[in-house]
Amino acid sequence: MFNAHAITAISAAFLASTVEVTEAYTIVLAVGLTRGWRSAAAGTAAGLAILAFIVVAFGPMLSRLPLTALQFPIGVLLLLFGMGWLRKAILRSAGIIPLHDESAIFEQEFAELKDGGNRERIDSGGVLAAFQSVLLEGLEVVFIVIAVGVGRGLLIPAAVGAALACILVLAIGAVVHKPLSQVPENTLKFAVGVMLTSFGVYWIGEGLGVVWPGSDFALAYIAGAFLVSGLGSVALLRRSAA
Amino acid sequence: MSLLRQIGSELYSMFVSDAVMTALTLAIVLAAAALRHFTGTSPTLVGFGVLLGCLSVLIVRVLSYGLKSK
Incomplete structure (x- = not known):
């Protein structure tokens, strides 16, 4: 039922969403603990509503365009985006730039939000902080869902993959009630970077009329090449x- | 206004994490497209050229950044 494209698209959306929702959750948690959970929930709901609107508005619109018109431009965007994630993940794995530290970010956000505000009613500063965090972190997930989903009828599976990650992270967060520092964000970022660059190169090729040897299996050897290059660079x- | 600026900055950084890497990658892709459309270069050769070019750009940029940071 699922081919290499579908598996890669859903995995990329799920893993990228896990990374971004973990980052947004840290801020929402700080808002909830300092300005009250109603403010955190209101900001989160508003951010999610805008992100869902973007997917619902642009996804089907782009899906109506012919695949050949989409492959090259979306391939280029996926390649640039994926290489950015891969570059950062390589530099973090090698210890050149520091790893993303959810606990430190939480402490900083908590310190900024703890003074002022009102926990008893909806606090505008808290709503705005949660809203910004969900919207800004979610933009990357929305891009990935639309980019890997359009053209091959995978918009809904990719969106479901992203939503599942969102539910999983929020469920764990609701239980542990502290920053999710144990999530291996850099490893996930590395994996998503490899997947998106592979998608990008594959789609650019198809957009230029390349018939990749091995058809869909080409995604695997392109991903293997980026993975080996990334790990080799880290070493x-x-x-x-x- | 501040939120719009932040969204703009987020969108820019999504695709331009390293300006030189982005420029080189775009140059490779545009050169591949030009080769494909204006010469009789084999499409498969163009595809593997894009792959090798992007791998090279990635490796060179992370190594040069890493070595400069030491």
């Missing part, structure tokens, strides 16, 4: 630091 950078 080289670590060795040069030693």
Whole structure:
């Protein structure tokens, strides 16, 4: 039922959403604990509503365009986006730039929000902080869902993958009630970077009329090439630091 | 206004994490498209050229950033 494209699209949406929702959850948690849960929920709901609107408005519109018109431009955007994530994940894995520290971000946000505001009623500062966090982190997820979903009828599976990650992270967050520092964000970012760059190169090729040897299996060897290059770069950078 | 600026900045950083890497990647893709449309270069060769070019740009940019940061 699912081919390599579908599996890669759904996995990319799920993993990317896990990373971004974990980051947004940290801010929403700080808002909830300092300005009250009603403010946190209101800001989160408003952010999610705008993100859902973007997917519902642009996804079907782009899906109506012929695949050949979409492959090249979406391939280029996926390639640029994926290479950005992969670059950052390589530099973090090699210890060149610091890992994303959810606990430190939570402490900072908590310190900024704890003074002022009103926990008893909806607090505009808290709503805005939660709203901004959900909207800004969610934009990347929305891009991935639309980019990997359009053209091959995978918009709904990709959106479901992203929504499942959202539910999973929020459910864990509701139980543990602290920043999710244990989520291996950089490993997930590395994996998503590899998937999106592979999608990008594959789609650019198809947009230019390339018939990839191995058809859909080409995604696997393109991903393998990016994975080996990424891991090799990490090893080289670590060795040069030693 | 501040929110719109933040959204704009977020959208920019989504695609331009390293300006030189982005420019080189776009140059490779545009060169591949030009080769494909204006010459008789084999499409498969163009596809693998894009793959190798992007791999090279990624490796060179992360290594140069990493070595400069030491």
